[in-house]
Amino acid sequence: MNPEPAIGMALPERHHHCDVVQQMLYNASLWNGHRIHFDMPYATEVEGYPGLVVAGPLLGDWLHQIVDEWLGDAGMITGIEYSNRVAAFVGETVTAGGTVTQYDPEKGSLTLEVFVKNDRDEVLAPGIITAQLQR
Amino acid sequence: MTGLLSPELLSHIGRQTDPQREIVTRRDIRKYAVATGSRLPKYLDGDVAPPLFHLHLFWDVVPLDTLSPDGVFTDRLLPKFPLEKAMAGGLDIQYHQPIRPGDWLTATRTLSNIYEKVGRSGALIFYEVMMDIRNDAGSLVVSEKTTRILR
Numbered sequence: 459m460n461p462e463p464a465i466g467m468a469l470p471e472r473h474h475h476c477d478v479v480q481q482m483l484y485n486a487s488l489w490n491g492h493r494i495h496f497d498m499p500y501a502t503e504v505e506g507y508p509g510l511v512v513a514g515p516l517l518g519d520w521l522h523q524i525v526d527e528w529l530g531d532a533g534m535i536t537g538i539e540y541s542n543r544v545a546a547f548v549g550e551t552v553t554a555g556g557t558v559t560q561y562d563p564e565k566g567s568l569t570l571e572v573f574v575k576n577d578r579d580e581v582l583a584p585g586i587i588t589a590q591l592q593r
Numbered sequence: 594m595t596g597l598l599s600p601e602l603l604s605h606i607g608r609q610t611d612p613q614r615e616i617v618t619r620r621d622i623r624k625y626a627v628a629t630g631s632r633l634p635k636y637l638d639g640d641v642a643p644p645l646f647h648l649h650l651f652w653d654v655v656p657l658d659t660l661s662p663d664g665v666f667t668d669r670l671l672p673k674f675p676l677e678k679a680m681a682g683g684l685d686i687q688y689h690q691p692i693r694p695g696d697w698l699t700a701t702r703t704l705s706n707i708y709e710k711v712g713r714s715g716a717l718i719f720y721e722v723m724m725d726i727r728n729d730a731g732s733l734v735v736s737e738k739t740t741r742i743l744r
Contacts, residue, residue: 474630480628480630483624483627483628484628484629486628487621487624487625487628487649488648488649488652489652489653489654490652491657491660491664491665491666492663492664492665493663493664494663497664500663504663505663514681515645515648516629518645518684519629519630519643519644519645520629520630522643522644522645523629523630523631523632523643526633526643526644527632527633534688534691535644535688536687536688537685537686537687537688538644538684538685538686539683539684539685539686540683540684541681541682541683541684542681542682542683543681
């Protein structure tokens with residue numbers, strides 16, 4: 459890879475605007491009919507959320523994308539461990555990013571800490587991704 | 594321990610779903626990649642599936658009249674738990690080999706653990722579901738452990 463990975467290296471961040479059309483297409487793609495993602499009266503009046511909830515696995519996808527785009531064709535993601543801690547809502551802009559925490563140049567194996575956070579700096583979805591560089 | 598978990602409830606540990614076999618298509622990969630905001634041509638063109646595509650492939654497709662009023666289906670793998678309010682859960686996934694259009698993949702889900710803990714706000718029930726996804730040659734493609742918390 460160019461530049462060569464190093465422990466502590468920060469990956470380029472990406473902002474995601476949580477858009478209602480994207481929510482609809484994403485949940486339809488999964489076959490996820492959970493009303494909190496698209497039914498505003500239900501989400502706010504019945505469940506008491508401040509808005510439409512962004513699907514949890516979409517935040518998980520954005521964690522992968524940070525590492526996948528950085529790796530390009532130089533390697534692939536071999537695993538992830540993550541959790542959804544705080545909800546994101548449609549209309550918010552969230553930021554995904556990550557840092558290299560372990561790197562073995564001999565084996566080409568990498569560990570990265572990744573996150574999606576909101577504009578109040580709350581971490582919505584923390585994760586740990588492992589990746590393998592082509593050798 | 595809070596004694597929420599009866600022997601009957603715990604006897605569900607090890608329960609498995611019937612294997613579910615699905616085919617991967619280029620169009621499904623493209624739809625998924627676009628919907629997630631992917632920017633990588635290999636995914637947008639559907640040449641190979643992005644990580645997490647298996648969520649799309651194996652999300653249960655159920656008749657509308659079997660959805661609950663909030664639009665959610667009941668996972669038949671799970672017993673009725675004495676706590677029902679779902680809290681955030683976690684995923685632990687291993688990717689063993691890439692997924693491409695034309696692949697037939699088979700998923701088997703197992704309720705692998707049920708346990709309880711006492712949290713700040715009282716008793717919590719944790720359960721884990723393992724999903725193994727294999728190709729037609731029988732080799733592992735993706736393995737996933739989901740942990741969910743009920744309060």
